[in-house]
Amino acid sequence: MPELLRPFIRGEFTPSESSKTMDIFDPSTGEVIAQTPCCTQKEVERAIACAKDAYPAWSETPPHKRAQYFFKLRNLIAQHFDELTMLVARENGKTWSEAAGDVQKAQEMTEFACSIPTLLMGEGLMNVSSGFDTVRYREPLGVFAGIAPWNFPAMIPMGWMAPLAIACGNTYVLKAASGTPMTSLRFAALYQEAGFPAGVLNVITCSRNEAELLLTHPDVSGVTFVGSTQVGLHVYATAAAAGKRVQALCEAKNHALVLKDAPITRTAAGIMNSAFGCAGERCMALPVVVAEEAIADELVRELVRLCKAQKIGPAYAKETHLGPVVTQAHRQSVTAWIDKGVREGAELVLDGRGCIVPGYENGFYVGHTIFDRVTPEMSIGNEEIFGPVLCIKRVRDFEEGLALMNANPFANGSVIFTQSGHYAREFARKTHGGMVGINVGIPVPAGVFSFTGHKKSFFGDLHCHGKDAVLFFTESKTVTSRWFDEEEIRKEKVSTWDGTI
Secondary structure (H helix, E strand, O other): OOEEOOOEEOOEEOOOOOOOEEEEEEOOOOEEEEEEEOOOHHHHHHHHHHHHHHHHHHHHOOHHHHHHHHHHHHHHHHHOHHHHHHHHHHHHOOOHHHHHHHHHHHHHHHHHHOOHHHHOOOEEEEEEEOOEEEEEEEEEOOEEEEEOOOOOOOHHHHHHHHHHHHHOOOEEEEEOOOOOOHHHHHHHHHHHHHOOOOOOEEEEOOOHHHHHHHHHOOOEEEEEEEOOHHHHHHHHHHHHHOOOEEEEEOOOOOEEEEOOOOOHHHHHHHHHHHHHHHHHOOOOOOOEEEEEHHHHHHHHHHHHHHHHOOOEOOOOOOOOOEOOOOOHHHHHHHHHHHHHHHHHOOEEEEOOOOOOOOOOOOOOOOOOEEEEOOOOOOHHHOOOOOOOEEEEEEEOOHHHHHHHHHOOOEEOEEEEEOOOHHHHHHHHHHOOOOEEEEOOOOOOOOOOOOEOOEEOOEEEOOOEOHHHHHHHOEEEEEEEEEOOOHHHHOOOOOOOOOOOO
């Protein structure tokens, strides 16, 4: 029988009251490896209440003491690194190196949280007005909630969401992704082992219906969401209307512009990694290449050659380059998109449909797929597929390529491959992408910077991780003070603008 998972509420793993469960698959084999409960609304309410109960004492814990918990947690992540990597590979389908990177990014943000005393330092000015001093502090707000996607079971919930919120003095309710909750629940056990007080972190699994409560509950101060733009817009509108802070990180259709001076082999290798890494199941994937016509044929030939040399196989086999997609339903969705691209008239130069891995015939595999001569009106080049599918669009020159890219309604990342400093600088200035790569296919910054998507890729004001996250998870308070001397004590008249001018 598959393992029945338990939600983590008030520092304990307790059986759910719900009789409804959701299957968790090993994408490499197609087998059900666990089941997770669809927690009831009552259980979601209890998780929020436990976080609220834990908040007063946790928020009063000095930042340097909160940091000590994260030092312990960081060491536990390092100690259990391979175990966590295997969990990600088994429930998500990332290759071993990709799964290790997922865990590494969660560890990176945990390390960043260790510096919370410095991150929370305010600012002050003595004698801001004659005899008056002003300081500004940052304080936590209360209970925060996270609604995590299935594609990064470690990095997003346990990197982007929980660590900085908790380090800032808030408490947290995480709705783990229903399809990939095992990693988040294992991280919750490490929080427990690190000694975090009960209720500081709570992890539940439920359907969208029960998760709706996180958007409207009066005891939730803010919400972080990662997922589709359609759902993200709903999360943003609903939670913001309820007076909550919101970060909604949504879809993308990132483009790379390849100029004729780019070194073809190295550029193709970077594109292949960016387009097909994590089976294309990431919002910073590179599913579209805009190539100058002068080098497009050569680039496509090199991409096909490199892709054919890659090994497709089970996620946890360390020699695998391309693993499976997450579920059979998603495999069908990606395959349907490939069918649509053919119907739209794109030139299919590498077809990943019908991919079978010997010994893993029931796995959810889609091979490398490349479409050439994709035109602006083709939906396959404009909408997010979230799979190992690469589209090539051809342009005459830099200006046409940049205009084509900026017409994209999404703006997570944009990339240029060139040896020209002039065009690299022009691209960085004029692209709409929030994260820009110059000869860097996946321009996600290290965690000390923020993840800065634009346009329909992000809804909110403050981005996740980096300094933006500290601002998102705290509010500012200014304190102005004055101490009376003997002469001041005897004054009977005070200016209307006392201390402000």
